[in-house]
Amino acid sequence: MSKIEAFNSYREKMNEEILSHDNKVLKRFFSLDHATYQDGALSAKTKELLGLVASMVLRCDDCITYHLMQAKKEGVNTEEVYEVFSIANLVGGSICIPHTRRAAEVWLELEEKS
Amino acid sequence: MSKIEAFNSYREKMNEEILSHDNKVLKRFFSLDHATYQDGALSAKTKELLGLVASMVLRCDDCITYHLMQAKKEGVNTEEVYEVFSIANLVGGSICIPHTRRAAEVWLELEEKS
Amino acid sequence: MSKIEAFNSYREKMNEEILSHDNKVLKRFFSLDHATYQDGALSAKTKELLGLVASMVLRCDDCITYHLMQAKKEGVNTEEVYEVFSIANLVGGSICIPHTRRAAEVWLELEEKS
Amino acid sequence: MSKIEAFNSYREKMNEEILSHDNKVLKRFFSLDHATYQDGALSAKTKELLGLVASMVLRCDDCITYHLMQAKKEGVNTEEVYEVFSIANLVGGSICIPHTRRAAEVWLELEEKS
Amino acid sequence: MSKIEAFNSYREKMNEEILSHDNKVLKRFFSLDHATYQDGALSAKTKELLGLVASMVLRCDDCITYHLMQAKKEGVNTEEVYEVFSIANLVGGSICIPHTRRAAEVWLELEEKS
Amino acid sequence: MSKIEAFNSYREKMNEEILSHDNKVLKRFFSLDHATYQDGALSAKTKELLGLVASMVLRCDDCITYHLMQAKKEGVNTEEVYEVFSIANLVGGSICIPHTRRAAEVWLELEEKS
Numbered sequence: 079m080s081k082i083e084a085f086n087s088y089r090e091k092m093n094e095e096i097l098s099h100d101n102k103v104l105k106r107f108f109s110l111d112h113a114t115y116q117d118g119a120l121s122a123k124t125k126e127l128l129g130l131v132a133s134m135v136l137r138c139d140d141c142i143t144y145h146l147m148q149a150k151k152e153g154v155n156t157e158e159v160y161e162v163f164s165i166a167n168l169v170g171g172s173i174c175i176p177h178t179r180r181a182a183e184v185w186l187e188l189e190e191k192s
Numbered sequence: 193m194s195k196i197e198a199f200n201s202y203r204e205k206m207n208e209e210i211l212s213h214d215n216k217v218l219k220r221f222f223s224l225d226h227a228t229y230q231d232g233a234l235s236a237k238t239k240e241l242l243g244l245v246a247s248m249v250l251r252c253d254d255c256i257t258y259h260l261m262q263a264k265k266e267g268v269n270t271e272e273v274y275e276v277f278s279i280a281n282l283v284g285g286s287i288c289i290p291h292t293r294r295a296a297e298v299w300l301e302l303e304e305k306s
Numbered sequence: 307m308s309k310i311e312a313f314n315s316y317r318e319k320m321n322e323e324i325l326s327h328d329n330k331v332l333k334r335f336f337s338l339d340h341a342t343y344q345d346g347a348l349s350a351k352t353k354e355l356l357g358l359v360a361s362m363v364l365r366c367d368d369c370i371t372y373h374l375m376q377a378k379k380e381g382v383n384t385e386e387v388y389e390v391f392s393i394a395n396l397v398g399g400s401i402c403i404p405h406t407r408r409a410a411e412v413w414l415e416l417e418e419k420s
Numbered sequence: 421m422s423k424i425e426a427f428n429s430y431r432e433k434m435n436e437e438i439l440s441h442d443n444k445v446l447k448r449f450f451s452l453d454h455a456t457y458q459d460g461a462l463s464a465k466t467k468e469l470l471g472l473v474a475s476m477v478l479r480c481d482d483c484i485t486y487h488l489m490q491a492k493k494e495g496v497n498t499e500e501v502y503e504v505f506s507i508a509n510l511v512g513g514s515i516c517i518p519h520t521r522r523a524a525e526v527w528l529e530l531e532e533k534s
Numbered sequence: 535m536s537k538i539e540a541f542n543s544y545r546e547k548m549n550e551e552i553l554s555h556d557n558k559v560l561k562r563f564f565s566l567d568h569a570t571y572q573d574g575a576l577s578a579k580t581k582e583l584l585g586l587v588a589s590m591v592l593r594c595d596d597c598i599t600y601h602l603m604q605a606k607k608e609g610v611n612t613e614e615v616y617e618v619f620s621i622a623n624l625v626g627g628s629i630c631i632p633h634t635r636r637a638a639e640v641w642l643e644l645e646e647k648s
Numbered sequence: 649m650s651k652i653e654a655f656n657s658y659r660e661k662m663n664e665e666i667l668s669h670d671n672k673v674l675k676r677f678f679s680l681d682h683a684t685y686q687d688g689a690l691s692a693k694t695k696e697l698l699g700l701v702a703s704m705v706l707r708c709d710d711c712i713t714y715h716l717m718q719a720k721k722e723g724v725n726t727e728e729v730y731e732v733f734s735i736a737n738l739v740g741g742s743i744c745i746p747h748t749r750r751a752a753e754v755w756l757e758l759e760e761k762s
Contacts, residue, residue, distance in 0.1 A: 384555065385555075385557075388557040388560065391557070391560060392557050392560045392563070393559075395559075396563065400597070401589065403564075403567070404596035404597065406552060406560075407544065407548035407552065407596075408548075410548055410551050410552050411551075
């Protein structure tokens with residue numbers, strides 16, 4: 079199974095488990111998270127890049143994988159993704175480098191699939 | 193080996209390695225860490241929930257696993273655990289979601305064992 | 307003006323400014339933040355302590371002030387507050403000490419008022 | 421002196437002090453920081469928004485002030501800024517709220533000046 | 535009152551307040567914090583530089599001020615301090631720049647006093 | 649394959665991938681990262697210890713592995729490494745313990761190889 083397939087499969091299974099417990103705050107939070115990246119004054123594409131850079135400086139690999147998938151769907155190209163990587167590294171420092179390596183691997187897999 | 197067994201086995205082995213080096217600060221720190229969660233003005237149960245939410249917002253999967261095990265021993269139930277999850281996500285944001293997924297998996301394993 | 311009065315006055319003024327812009331995600335997020343600390347499987351008192359320890363390890367002075375005020379309203383006593391401080395320092399490390407100093411000052415002001 | 425003037429005056433004075441010590445790594449880092457936000461595959465405007473959201477989730481008030489000033493120069497409008505605020509709060513959680521209050525105050529000052 | 539005098543005066547007053555509450559975990563933690571920076575396999579000077587760089591990447595201004603004072607007592611010179619600053623900025627990223635400005639100001643005050 | 653070999657092999661492959669995209673900011677940042685740890689007013693050995701403690705409090709396992717390898721090359725001994733571990737735990741708190749376990753494992757592997 080590819081990195082992305084493994085991520086998607088686990089994500090789906092565990093989100094279902096979490097939401098099955100009927101905690102209202104978590105349900106509303108998950109729903110709000112989805113609403114945040116819809117087209118608005120800023121395009122969905124720009125919002126995904128914002129989500130990506132935020133995930134990188136906070137160093138959340140799963141969040142990075144998710145936003146890279148969404149960015150791909152929104153038509154972001156490789157040069158643009160690497161500019162996001164560069165901003166994340168400058169703002170967040172060299173501790174972002176290992177996450178950039180894993181992000182580059184995910185992006186490669188997304189490119190090969192398309 | 194289950195997730196929890198793997199965690200416990202590695203934790204025990206490496207704690208032994210660390211403490212074998214006789215670094216006094218680390219020894220005192222490990223001992224103090226243990227003392228912190230004893231019954232006091234707040235119950236051990238409440239303290240484990242405090243340790244859990246702190247571990248979630250700081251996004252330390254191993255710490256989350258540890259405090260979930262302790263919380264289980266203190267009689268915390270599933271609804272309570274999910275309320276801790278909800279506070280962690282609100283305070284710490286959507287970057288806590290992937291850690292919540294892994295926490296939910298650990299909690300499932302603890303429930304199945306009991 | 308006391309530390310707490312200054313905090314409350316600025317908080318109220320700027321929350322009004324933020325919400326006046328009618329950003330739906332922010333509105334829902336602020337409303338969800340409020341709902342998170344209501345009585346449930348865990349008491350509102352326990353939830354405020356969870357909010358407090360999360361704010362301390364994430365080192366957010368304003369959040370600490372807010373949860374100390376709420377904890378006071380929920381009847382938390384000084385010994386309990388200091389046990390939360392101790393967990394925050396153990397989990398979050400000595401970088402939490404300066405925030406503990408400011409938290410202790412806020413708590414003193416809350417005690418004197420009551 | 422306004423918040424922004426105080427920030428700019430201190431920033432300029434201390435940057436000069438720092439660079440006067442002729443540390444080559446810091447000089448190259450400051451110069452690289454400047455280069456990061458130039459037009460490229462992504463526009464300077466988008467890059468400032470990326471710098472802003474990264475600063476918000478990392479909760480750096482001075483960095484937020486700086487990127488708000490740059491965003492204003494790049495023609496970002498209030499609705500767009502608030503969408504960045506909303507993403508920062510969702511990703512980074514409620515500990516970003518106090519920084520959002522201060523960001524909203526800086527933005528008000530920038531709007532009043534223009 | 536200078537920045538350093540204000541820091542020292544508040545630190546002393548609030549540490550006294552904190553320790554007056556007789557929370558054993560906090561007392562042991564404060565005492566352990568002190569023991570951590572004593573001469574050992576590494577010199578006290580090197581340990582203060584380690585404490586300084588850790589405080590900078592974690593962006594704790596009060597901790598930075600404290601370790602700069604201790605570093606000064608241990609005979610650290612300006613060139614060495616700036617090399618610590620450079621490592622902190624590289625590892626921790628541009629969000630460390632505002633803290634570097636304040637650190638540079640504190641160091642100037644320490645140099646002028648000596 | 650050992651932990652260290654796996655790390656080195658992935659690191660080399662992905663750094664090559666990242667640099668192949670010719671993003672100038674990332675290229676300059678990687679080159680600057682390398683320059684930061686050269687001998688200067690502080691020795692390369694001391695700088696590696698500074699990089700190590702910064703990586704530990706920021707909880708970046710790959711960064712820790714890298715600086716442990718460099719520290720080994722600079723002649724750092726086990727007692728010194730454990731003093732760095734102790735400072736990291738005190739400053740960064742018990743959330744650093746799981747990273748200390750993995751760091752201790754990497755150090756063991758480095759010791760066995762030498």
